[in-house]
Structures are given as structure tokens and as C-alpha cells.
Amino acid sequence: MTGTCKIEGCTVDDTGKCAMERDPATCESRVGVGASANSFAITPKVGASEEGEEQSQNIGAPVLESTERAPAFPGSTTLGLDVVNRLMRSRYVTSIGILGESNSGKTACLVSLYLLVSNGQLTGWTFADSASLTGFEDIARAARVWNEGQPPDQITLHTEMADDRQPGLLHLRLKRKSDGQRVDITLPDLPGEWTEALIKSSRSDRLEFMRSAETMWLVVDGKVLRELTTRQGAITRLGELLGRLEEMTKECPPKVIVVVTYRDKGALEQSIRDRLEAEIGKRALPVEIVEVAPVADDEKVCNSGFGIEALLDASVGAAPKAAEFWPSTTPMAGSRAYLGYRRDR
Ligand SMILES: Nc1nc2c(ncn2[C@@H]2O[C@H](COP(=O)(O)OP(=O)(O)OP(=O)(O)O)[C@@H](O)[C@H]2O)c(=O)[nH]1
Ligand SMILES: [Mg+2]
Incomplete structure (x- = not known):
């Protein structure tokens, strides 16, 4: 006898295979199987009915269990540098850099630019396309959430990057009404910390991509500039930022636009403007000052979106004046040099 089997050499206990090639559960040679063999004979019937019920319940259910997966991180809705590079290879794209605390x-x-252009409220431009509509929608969403008819205190939220080292870019294709020219622009939405790190510790590795920018917006908080106690600090930091930028873009200096926000608090006083210009004058970069109010608290002073079109025009250039097709030139006496040549001799 071997294990539970009376037959010498049967390995049913180890291998599960009966030496007599019978069903191990019902083989009579196995010790103690007789009784259980009967129960085996009955149980399959009960099991079969249960199984049948179970199967009928499972009709229409997914055939395979879904595998357990860790939730994926949401994809970035702004464009990565690789996508923008591909875009730039296919057509001319004006790259605009944006820095500011x-x-x-x-x-x-x-x-503001996105809402103005998407609502057809720019006088000189119309929307043609965008490769980052969801990116714009994401940042514009907060502007649409109103509390019982009141606009929110914060129209936009503090910008946070999914990857602290990779910039996210937004793309717009606009059509200039005056000459029908289509202009592609890319704009980054970066957190203020990137600019602060550039000013404080000259950290510019993350801003490498801005070296190729044709135009650079240096956004200055107009509220801080108007406040006497914070004014000098803001002007000094702007000067330092201009210095860093000059250093960064030595080979190909961009056109710089100092964008002063909070125009809804009134136009910048001439004395503040003079001090700004004096600080800017210390640098070699060409700088223009544009006052804007992307959001206006007091619409009596100016509407939301004030100055954004001027900023766009200053960034991508207004349409060149069309040359007069056939200018009429009345000949002046004695001006026909060829015919008059040596006539006097
Ligand atoms: N009234 C008024 N509010 C403004 C103006 N510009 C910006 N704001 C407000 O200032 C808040 C902050 O502006 P953001 O555009 O988020 O600032 P940011 O430079 O992107 O800031 P970070 O993302 O933190 O670097 C917004 O929620 C607006 O409500 C303006 O011209 N007028
Ligand atoms: Mg931001």
C-alpha cells in the first residue's frame, strides 16, 4: 500500500494521477474513498445547480476582471517644449516670454487676452486657432465662477506647475484684420517663484527656453508700484530683473515690454513713470511701458481687458502701412535731371 492507495507504487497522493487511470476521487482502491465517493456523487449535482445560478447571474457581466491600476496623474493641458518645437518647424511662431513676481x-x-479674443472683443484681431484650448480654459475657469452675482476676489489662482522644471506653454493663432495676416504666438504661464529665483539667485536653467523669445513681458504689480512703501522695492527688483535678462539674452536681446497692471486704479502718475524710466534707462535693452487692467474692479475707470490689445500690438507688431499703389508725382520744374543734363551749356 502506498499512502491512501492500496495499490503498491501508486503515486496518487503526490501526483494526483491514479495508477489504474481511474478518477482519484472515486477509485475504490483508495482508503476511505468509498463513503466520500458517494458524497462526491451527490455534491456535483448541488454544485452544478449553484454554478448554473451563478452563471445566469453573470450573463452580460464583463468577461475579464479589470486589473487594479494606480490612478494616472492628469495630463498637462499646456504644451510641452517638444510640441512647440514641432509647431515652430512647420510655420513661423512668435515666441513671447513672460516674467513677473x-x-x-x-x-x-x-x-484676459483669451477671453477678449474668444468673445470677439479685440478690434484689430480675430481668433484663428489654438493648440492649447484646454490650457486656456483651465486658467480661465476661475473667472467664470461667480458667487451670487458677485465676481470672485481672485479671478485667477496662483500658478502651479506639474513639473517644477518644465514650462507649460499656451498657443494662439490670430488673424490681423487690417491685412489678413495670421500670426502664431506662444506664451508661457509660469509661477512667480521662477522670476523671484531668477532675481534672487540668478537661477535661469528653467528659463532657457526664453532665450529665443522675440518679445518679453515683464509684468509688474501696479498696486505695489502705486503704494509708497512698496514702490522703491518694486522698481529696484525690476532693475535687477532687467539686468538678469540682459545677461541671459546677450546673443539675441528681445524687445522688452514692462506691463504695469491695475490700470483700473487710474493711470500711473508721471513721477512714478519717470522713476521707472530712470531705472530702465540704466540698461541697454529696448523697453516700452504698457499699462493694462486684465481685470477691472472699478469699471468706471476702465473696462476689464484695458490695454491688452495694445500689449498684443506692441508684442507682434502692428500691420505695416500699405504702400500707395500708384503715387501721383507732379514733376517739378528743373527736376528731370536726365533731360536737363548739360542743357545750360
Ligand atoms: N483689479 C485688478 N486685479 C488684478 C489685475 N491684475 C491682476 N489682478 C488680480 O490679481 C490676482 C493675481 O493675479 P495673477 O494673474 O494670478 O498673478 P500671477 O502673476 O499669475 O501670480 P502667480 O501665478 O502666483 O505667479 C488675480 O486673481 C486678479 O484678481 C488688475 O489689473 N486689476
Ligand atoms: Mg499665475
Whole structure:
């Protein structure tokens, strides 16, 4: 006898295979199987009915269990540099760089530009296309959430990057009404910390992509500039930022636009403007000052979106004046040099 089987050499206990090639559960040679063999004979019937019920319940259910997966991180809705590079290979794209401290109004300018162009409220431009509509929608969403008819305190939220080292870019294709020219622009939405790190510690590795920018917006918080106690600090930091930028873009200096927000608090006083210009004058970069109000608290002073079109025109250039097709030139006496040549001799 071997194990539970009476037959010498049967390995049913180890291998599960009966030496007599019978069903191990019902083989009579196995010790103690007789009784259980009967129960085996009955149970399959009960099991079969249960199984049948179970099967009928499972009709229409998914055939395979879904595998347990860790939730994926949401994809970035702004464009990565690789996508923008591909875009730039296919057509001319004007790259605009945006720098500015936290809460200066960088994102608000982007939201305002997007809302103005998507609602057809720019006089000289119309919307043609965008490769990052969801990116614009994401930053514009907060502007649409009103509390019982009141606009929110914060129109935009502090910009946070999914990847602290990779910039996210937004793309717009606009059609200039005056000459029908289509212009592609890319604009980054970066957190203010990137600019603050550039000013404080000259950290510019993350801003490498901005070296190719044709135009650079340096956004300055107009509220801080208007406040006497914070004014000098803001002007000094702007000067330092201009210095860093000059250093960064030595080979190909961009056109710089100092964008002063909070125009809804009134036009910048001449004395503040003079001090700004004096600080700017210390640098070699060409700089223009544009006052904007992407969001206006007081619409009596100016509407939301004030100055954004001027900023766009200053960034991509207004349409060149069309040359007169056939200018009439009345000949002046003695001006026909060829015919008059040596006539006097
Ligand atoms: N009234 C008024 N509010 C403004 C103006 N510009 C910006 N704001 C407000 O300032 C807040 C901060 O502006 P953001 O555009 O988020 O600032 P940011 O530079 O993107 O800030 P970070 O993302 O933190 O770097 C916004 O929620 C607006 O409500 C403006 O011209 N007028
Ligand atoms: Mg922001």
C-alpha cells in the first residue's frame, strides 16, 4: 500500500494521477474513498445547480476582471517644449516670454487676452486657432465662477506647475484684420517663484527656453508700484530683473515690454513713470511701458481687458502701412535731371 492507495507504487497522493487511470476521487482502491465517493456523487449535482445560478447571474457581466491600476496623474493641458518645437518647424511662431513676481498679474493677462479674443472683443484681431484650448480654459475657469452675482476676489489662482522644471506653454493663432495676416504666438504661464529665483539667485536653467523669445513681458504689480512703501522695492527688483535678462539674452536681446497692471486704479502718475524710466534707462535693452487692467474692479475707470490689445500690438507688431499703389508725382520744374543734363551749356 502506498499512502491512501492500496495499490503498491501508486503515486496518487503526490501526483494526483491514479495508477489504474481511474478518477482519484472515486477509485475504490483508495482508503476511505468509498463513503466520500458517494458524497462526491451527490455534491456535483448541488454544485452544478449553484454554478448554473451563478452563471445566469453573470450573463452580460464583463468577461475579464479589470486589473487594479494606480490612478494616472492628469495630463498637462499646456504644451510641452517638444510640441512647440514641432509647431515652430512647420510655420513661423512668435515666441513671447513672460516674467513677473507672484501675484503681479501674469495669468490674469493671459486669461484676459483669451477671453477678449474668444468673445470677439479685440478690434484689430480675430481668433484663428489654438493648440492649447484646454490650457486656456483651465486658467480661465476661475473667472467664470461667480458667487451670487458677485465676481470672485481672485479671478485667477496662483500658478502651479506639474513639473517644477518644465514650462507649460499656451498657443494662439490670430488673424490681423487690417491685412489678413495670421500670426502664431506662444506664451508661457509660469509661477512667480521662477522670476523671484531668477532675481534672487540668478537661477535661469528653467528659463532657457526664453532665450529665443522675440518679445518679453515683464509684468509688474501696479498696486505695489502705486503704494509708497512698496514702490522703491518694486522698481529696484525690476532693475535687477532687467539686468538678469540682459545677461541671459546677450546673443539675441528681445524687445522688452514692462506691463504695469491695475490700470483700473487710474493711470500711473508721471513721477512714478519717470522713476521707472530712470531705472530702465540704466540698461541697454529696448523697453516700452504698457499699462493694462486684465481685470477691472472699478469699471468706471476702465473696462476689464484695458490695454491688452495694445500689449498684443506692441508684442507682434502692428500691420505695416500699405504702400500707395500708384503715387501721383507732379514733376517739378528743373527736376528731370536726365533731360536737363548739360542743357545750360
Ligand atoms: N483689479 C485688478 N486685479 C488684478 C489685475 N491684475 C491682476 N489682478 C488680480 O490679481 C490676482 C493675481 O493675479 P495673477 O494673474 O494670478 O498673478 P500671477 O502673476 O499669475 O501670480 P502667480 O501665478 O502666483 O505667479 C488675480 O486673481 C486678479 O484678481 C488688475 O489689473 N486689476
Ligand atoms: Mg499665475
